[in-house]
Amino acid sequence: MINLTSVNKSYRQGNGDYQVLYDINLKVKSGEFVAVMGPSGSGKSTLIDIIGFLDQDFEGSYIFNETVVSDLNRRDHAKLRNRSVGFVFQNFKLINNQNVGENVGLPLLYAGVKRHDIHVRVNKVLDQVGLTDSYYKMPKNLSGGQQQRVAIARAIVAKPSFLVADEPTGALDSATSKEIIKLFKDLNQNGTTIILVTHDEKVASQARRLVKILDGRIQSDEEITNEDL
Numbered sequence: 001m002i003n004l005t006s007v008n009k010s011y012r013q014g015n016g017d018y019q020v021l022y023d024i025n026l027k028v029k030s031g032e033f034v035a036v037m038g039p040s041g042s043g044k045s046t047l048i049d050i051i052g053f054l055d056q057d058f059e060g061s062y063i064f065n066e067t068v069v070s071d072l073n074r075r076d077h078a079k080l081r082n083r084s085v086g087f088v089f090q091n092f093k094l095i096n097n098q099n100v101g102e103n104v105g106l107p108l109l110y111a112g113v114k115r116h117d118i119h120v121r122v123n124k125v126l127d128q129v130g131l132t133d134s135y136y137k138m139p140k141n142l143s144g145g146q147q148q149r150v151a152i153a154r155a156i157v158a159k160p161s162f163l164v165a166d167e168p169t170g171a172l173d174s175a176t177s178k179e180i181i182k183l184f185k186d187l188n189q190n191g192t193t194i195i196l197v198t199h200d201e202k203v204a205s206q207a208r209r210l211v212k213i214l215d216g217r218i219q220s221d222e223e224i225t226n227e228d229l
C-alpha cells in the first residue's frame, strides 16, 4: 500500500539546506501495525507527515497503491489525504465549542454525507471506541483519555485506508496510555492499518513491527515477536 523509495527531505535554512530524512526506504502493507520510534528531533513527524500526505515537498519516490504521490498536484494530494488517512495527534486537536458527535462527524460533513447517515455512523464509531452515549457531551467535560478516544473516532469515521498517530499517548498518564494502545490494537485486529509514532518503548512494543529512526535514518526495521512485552 505504502511504498517509499530513497526518500530524502531537507528544510531550507538561510543559504543552505538542512537535511532531516536520509534515504528512507519503507513499505507498509494493508493491515499492518507499525510503530516508528526514535528520539526527539530524529525526523519521525517529518516522515509520517510525508506518509500521511501532509507534506509533498521531498525527494525520492512515494507510491501509494498505484498512485505516484510525488506526481500529484496540490489539489489531488489534498484529496488523497482526505480520502485515505485518519490522523491522531498528541494534543487531540478537537474543536472545543462543538460537541463530541459534531467533532467525530466532521470528516463526513466535509465529504458531503447526509445528516442522518452521519448521525448513525458517528454513533457506531463512538461505540467502537468505548464512548457510547457521548454524542452530546462537550470535549472539555471529558478526561484526556476520553478526548483521545473522540479523536480516534474522528480519525476512523470515514473509513480511511490507514491511520497515522503522532505520539498519541504523549499527553496521557501511563494507565490511560495503556487503554489507548489497547484501542489501537483492537482497531488493528479489526483490519485498520496503523502507523504510530512514539518515543515510548512500552507503547512501541505493542505494535507488530518496529521501525527505529535515528538522525533521519532508518536504523532498524523488525517484526515484534514477543506479544506481551
Ligand SMILES: Nc1ncnc2c1ncn2[C@@H]1O[C@H](COP(=O)(O)OP(=O)(O)O)[C@@H](O)[C@H]1O
Residues within 6 Å of the ligand: 011, 020, 038, 039, 040, 041, 042, 043, 044, 045, 046, 047
Ligand atoms: N518546518 C520546519 N522547518 C525547519 N526545520 C524543521 C521543521 N520541522 C521540523 N524541523 C526539524 O527537523 C528535525 C526533525 O523534526 P521532527 O520530524 O519533528 O522530529 P521528531 O518528530 O522525531 O521529534 C528537527 O531537527 C526539527 O527541528
Ligand SMILES: [Mg+2]
Residues within 6 Å of the ligand: 044, 045, 046, 166
Ligand atoms: Mg514529532
